[in-house]
Amino acid sequence: MATINNNLSEYDKASIPNAKDFRFGIVVSEWNDNITEGLYKGAYETLVEHNVLPENITRWDVPGSFELIYGCKKMQQKNVDAVIAIGSVIQGETKHFDFVCEGVSQGIKDLNVLHDIPVIFCVLTDNTEQQGIERSGGIHGNKGTEAAVAAIKMAVLNKK
Ligand SMILES: Nc1c(NC[C@H](O)[C@H](O)[C@H](O)CO)[nH]c(=O)[nH]c1=O
Numbered sequence: 001m002a003t004i005n006n007n008l009s010e011y012d013k014a015s016i017p018n019a020k021d022f023r024f025g026i027v028v029s030e031w032n033d034n035i036t037e038g039l040y041k042g043a044y045e046t047l048v049e050h051n052v053l054p055e056n057i058t059r060w061d062v063p064g065s066f067e068l069i070y071g072c073k074k075m076q077q078k079n080v081d082a083v084i085a086i087g088s089v090i091q092g093e094t095k096h097f098d099f100v101c102e103g104v105s106q107g108i109k110d111l112n113v114l115h116d117i118p119v120i121f122c123v124l125t126d127n128t129e130q131q132g133i134e135r136s137g138g139i140h141g142n143k144g145t146e147a148a149v150a151a152i153k154m155a156v157l158n159k160k
C-alpha cells in the first residue's frame with residue numbers, strides 16, 4: 001500500500017513490546033537535514049514513548065546517505081540491540097540518485113545479512129523535497145516513527 005493511503009505514524013501502540021531494556025543506535029545523514037532531523041525526531045520520540053531510556057539511545061552523524069553503510073557497520077559493533085539508518089535522498093539532474101539509493105539499500109541489506117544486529121532502513125528516496133517533508137512529520141506522517149517501531153520489534157525477535 002502506498003504511503004499516501006497509509007499514514008506512517010499510525011499503528012497499534014498496545015501491540016508494541018515494552019522496550020525499556022533495549023539499547024538503540026541511530027545513524028543520521030547530514031544531507032537534507034531539514035528532512036533527516038524530522039525523521040530522527042520521530043524515531044527518538046517513538047523509542048522513548050515505548051520506555052527506551054534516553055541514555056540507551058546513541059546518535060552518530062555521517063555526511064551523506066552513502067556513509068550510512070559504514071556508520072551502521074560501526075554502530076553494530078557497539079552494545080546496541082538494533083540500529084536505525086536515517087537518510088534522505090532526493091532526485092537531482094543526474095543518475096547519481098540511482099546509484100546512491102541502490103548502494104545504500106544494498107549496503108544496509110548486506111549489514112543485516114553479515115552481522116547479527118538488525119539495521120532498519122529509514123532512508124527516504126524521493127522525487128522532490130516536498131515528498132520528503134511530507135514523510136518526515138508532515139501530512140503523510142513520519143517514517144522515523146515507523147522505523148523505531150520496526151527497530152523495537154526486531155530487537156525483540158533477536159532475543160528469541
Ligand atoms: N544527493 C544526495 C546525497 N549525496 C551524497 C552521498 O550520499 C555521499 O555522501 C557522497 O556521494 C560521498 O560519498 N546524499 C544524500 O543523503 N542525499 C542526497 O540527496
Ligand SMILES: CC(=O)[C@@H](O)COP(=O)(O)O
Binds near residue numbers: 092096097
Ligand atoms: C542524490 C544525489 O546525489 C543528487 O541529489 C545530486 O544531484 P545531481 O544529480 O543534480 O548532481
